[in-house]
Amino acid sequence: MGVQERIKQILTHKPSPKKIARAALLGLLQKSCTPAGRFHSRAHKKLSVLSFSHAWKFFGSSSRSVFTSLFSPIEIVYAHNLYPFMLEALSGVAAKFDLAKDFLSQMERQWYTTDFCSVHRIFISVAQHHLLPRPTFLLSTSNACDGNLKSFGEVGNFYSRPHLFINVPYFRDDESVQYLAQQLQSSSRQIEEITGKKLRQRDLERSMYYANRASKAFREINELRKNPKALMYGEEGLGLLLLWGLFMGSRQGAAAAESYRDELQRRVTSTDKGIPVKKRLLWLHLKPYYDNNILPMLEKELDAVVVAEEINLQPWPELNPDDPWKSLAQKMLSQAWVGNAQHRIQNIRKAIEEYRIDGVVHYSHWGCRQSNGAVRLIRDAVQEYGIPFLEIDGDLVDSRNYAEGQIRTRVEGFMEVMEGA
């Protein structure tokens, strides 16, 4: 039996947090022993090993486990010497191992509306199946969506653990920065009360130091990818979300980000032919995490390569250890999905210009109203550039309505429009 099958067996046969930790350890060993050449890159191997190692520690050590959401300020969690774990990642894993529908069916029996984002429903269900270690606390924010308050609230109640919720303001003015900074500082104090341990200034500075190193690496990665050569496939680029969503503020996270930067730098100067590119795409929102052919169809069959992903195109500003809460607040507010859709559109326009984009793809995840509600605005902005816009409706983790044939038809039509432009 291969390692993947063994992991799936563990996940499906009376799993528990300890067994999942063992599965993560198996995955860690497998990834560590697999030659780098079998990954997208050495950097990719490094991230895979890091992810499994983190999962092993998280599932094995509940006294330091913290449930977080995608845009949670995990720098604070690392500063308190705790392990953050992004619950949305669990939904992605469930989708990858084709377990999503079982979790979703259970939620439907419990009266959870199917219009509520499936990513949130799955991790609530994962929690209710007792598959997670009891966390020290949960930390979520109102970015990107309303769902975070509800889903984390449900999971927090289930485990009877405190749910620290940060209200990210809509605006970016000084009052909003101050409000957010005060909440961050207050959250840190609450963490001290929960853990019984004071935050040490040197730990906060350490976390910010590593976050700044990672941010610098991400800024450099974004700059490098403006190169006429496509330096990585979007399929891999979208995976970078795991790096900043789980490891921002950790030494390993900084090293992994720098590893990616170094890899891309090497590819810039390499004389290898590299990735064949007929058209350069910008990808908006996220990708489906169950097995599917959308990106391979675009990137490998049609050579329409995603050279930039919206989710990674963040300013990645530096944190200031002399003013940590304010600078962290400013960083959180700089994320394009905060507030008015015009922030997102400005980011998209900039990307179209700087990455010389030939076409834009928006993956519209069912139930993601904060994203899909802006599609008309985005489409109109993209079309001002005379380039085509493709909206693919689907689900990020629920494969039940995935219809490859229909998507293929649309993708091929999109490609024809790009080629004709």
Added chain:
Amino acid sequence: MITLIQQLKSSILENRKGKIGLFCPYSVEELIDAAGFQPVRLIPGRSELQLANGYLPSNFCSYLRHIVDSALRGELKDLSAIVFNHSCDGARRTFDVFDHYIGDIPAQFIDVPKAGDELSVSYFRKQLVLFRAFLEKLRGEAITDESLSRSIVRYNWNRELLRRLYRCSASQLQNLGASDLMLILDLNMSIPKDQANKVLEEVCVECELSDDTLSAVSAGGRKRVFISGNMFDSLPLFDFIEECGGLVVGDDFCFGGRYGQMETAEEGEPLTALAKGYLNRVPCGRMKNNTDRFEFLLDEIERTDARGIIYTSLKFCDHFLVDYPALKELLDGKGIPSLFLEGEYFSFAAGQVKTRVEAFLEML
């Protein structure tokens, strides 16, 4: 009762104040009132959507899509402005559409925090400073603290009268049925509070003096149900319930039973008082303390002697839909039967709803 309702209706016709549209009870009406405008709840017609689906996706709040549709068809032209709150992701995106495509109606976006702690009150107060500036610019004159304080007093009295009406309604249903109450609440939203308060006070006095009581109504054998929800089309639902032999004894709709559940301090700095009052009212599903609404519901169910609860929500409303499983668990634990209904703003699957309501009432 009919005469009093007619009085409210004629007040609407006589009202010449500039109107400011709103759709969320976290819009601070006192500020609008103090500025000399009439806050009006937006209740677009429920016909088929013509234009909005080109701007917002179909799996998106149908109430908000109807507002957009109305605006695109020019039906909101007589409004002086529209207030958007950060009620939900849908409201956020609807504002984006207004901001970009519907430029002829001034629109103001107000960020409403999800908690009522000191930090959030302070932040919300600053939002109200901006809202005040917007209204002053629209009006061309300043809003004084005195005028704002007077407005707070008017609104506090209005909410107290509404709470009294609800108390009356539960025991005087033959005089003040649920449908009448909903109509009064709708009308209350469209006229100056001074005028509304005069009429509402007469209604309260009439009901409170009546000898007919709870037992006279319940002797008819009708099943007492409480309704909870957001923007569901209440009047047809209430009619169904009553046709099926039920009796609506109360509700906690955003602009219904929960609307009156707040008080603003009349002393002290008015903007701070408003910020505190609004953020600490009986909450909507969007708030961090949303489970306080469950406690309110349980108290209301007990107060109105309801035998069951019908929980309603518009589709695609995460705030209310995702609350139901936890609420149901609580209700089941207390032996309170519940029925869950969801629908769209513009369509009401009448046949299906009626069947389910009948079955539910039979079970009570």
